[in-house]
Amino acid sequence: MDMRRRHFIQFAISGVAVTALPACSGEGTSFDTRYPISPYDASSTAEEVTEGMDLSGKTALVTGCNSGVGYETMRVLAMRGAHVIGTGRTMEKARIACASVGGETTPVVLELSDFDSCVACAEAVKELGRPIDMLILNAGVGSFSAFELANGVEKIFTVNYLGHVVLTMHLLPLVQAAEKGRIVHVGSRMGYMAAPEEGIDFDNLRGEGKYSPSEAYGRSKLANALFSLKLSKMLNSEKTTSNVIHPGFVNTNIGRSAEGVFGYLYNNVANALKKTLEEGAATQVYVATNPLIEGVTGAYFKDCNPMVINLPNHMFDEALAERLWQETRFMLGDYLPAV
Numbered sequence: 001m002d003m004r005r006r007h008f009i010q011f012a013i014s015g016v017a018v019t020a021l022p023a024c025s026g027e028g029t030s031f032d033t034r035y036p037i038s039p040y041d042a043s044s045t046a047e048e049v050t051e052g053m054d055l056s057g058k059t060a061l062v063t064g065c066n067s068g069v070g071y072e073t074m075r076v077l078a079m080r081g082a083h084v085i086g087t088g089r090t091m092e093k094a095r096i097a098c099a100s101v102g103g104e105t106t107p108v109v110l111e112l113s114d115f116d117s118c119v120a121c122a123e124a125v126k127e128l129g130r131p132i133d134m135l136i137l138n139a140g141v142g143s144f145s146a147f148e149l150a151n152g153v154e155k156i157f158t159v160n161y162l163g164h165v166v167l168t169m170h171l172l173p174l175v176q177a178a179e180k181g182r183i184v185h186v187g188s189r190m191g192y193m194a195a196p197e198e199g200i201d202f203d204n205l206r207g208e209g210k211y212s213p214s215e216a217y218g219r220s221k222l223a224n225a226l227f228s229l230k231l232s233k234m235l236n237s238e239k240t241t242s243n244v245i246h247p248g249f250v251n252t253n254i255g256r257s258a259e260g261v262f263g264y265l266y267n268n269v270a271n272a273l274k275k276t277l278e279e280g281a282a283t284q285v286y287v288a289t290n291p292l293i294e295g296v297t298g299a300y301f302k303d304c305n306p307m308v309i310n311l312p313n314h315m316f317d318e319a320l321a322e323r324l325w326q327e328t329r330f331m332l333g334d335y336l337p338a339v
């Protein structure tokens, strides 16, 4: 068996373990009682958490609207009356997804590995001339790929984190123009369960050292959490908030590129442990809309509730968030708007 294949199988086994075990063990989290606790839980659906809500006049932007929890998020927000701007990697994908849900939707193109596309997407959204009440940074790739660079940086990090930073920073004035703008970062528990021990291994972002797909995914999801934290400090406001969520282990297309035994386990056997799409979208929809948590910022949510993490983690590490922000500014250069 060649090294690559052996490494893949080892990763597969550890990946299934890291994915499945927390579902049985409570994931090392408990309610963060500094914030309001909701009546919802892991089995709540996006429709349930918005029942009776009228979102007419509100605008949401959902990245990755054509698949998985992004699609369900768009569907439910539009059903409740919001105008939803849905992004797809091609206009065709975004258009088909938008046309398949009821309510008011606008398709736009966003390819997160291409920073020009991120800027162009923001420009297209600005032309719509509406404040953004809910910016839901949902699109992402899973941890099933071989090492690749995009814009000189490890690709999962580029797609899941850097591309969203470019988009967010260009759209920030529109979110700040909303009466109460909410930014929701779709992170993952892998941000503390699979990230490198030091959190972000800055000296290994360009493939300088060992590549572990699960660590790369964990690192990208930790970066989502640290960006959320940094934004909450930067905005320093209850008017415009920034929170990170974990949707749960959800039956989506994220494992589509997983191959072999692991692919079979992940996409079939493990389905019994997964949330449905309706349940998986609930937390991000709750955090984007619910009046109970108005003004809450810089928090971590899962199962529709704010959580503290009772395991070693870097999710709330302000010094690391600041360092990541400085490195990010350097990596993105002119792709970031002047502030």
Ligand SMILES: NC(=O)c1ccc[n+]([C@@H]2O[C@H](COP(=O)([O-])OP(=O)(O)OC[C@H]3O[C@@H](n4cnc5c(N)ncnc54)[C@H](OP(=O)(O)O)[C@@H]3O)[C@@H](O)[C@H]2O)c1
Pocket (backbone or CB within 6 Å): 063, 064, 065, 066, 067, 068, 069, 070, 088, 089, 093, 110, 111, 112, 113, 137, 138, 139, 140, 141, 142, 159, 186, 187, 188, 189, 246, 247, 248, 249, 250, 251, 252, 253, 254, 255
């Ligand atoms: N499913 C889970 O168990 C789970 C757990 C924790 C966190 N999450 C997070 O939940 C979010 C949504 O994932 P999902 O599970 O719903 O997966 P999914 O069904 O695969 O949806 C992912 C979405 O992201 C889009 N996307 C992928 N690469 C992109 C790129 N380079 N540029 C722009 N868009 C891109 C996809 O577009 P295409 O369809 O065109 O590829 C798709 O619309 C992700 O951030 C993921 O990390 C998921």
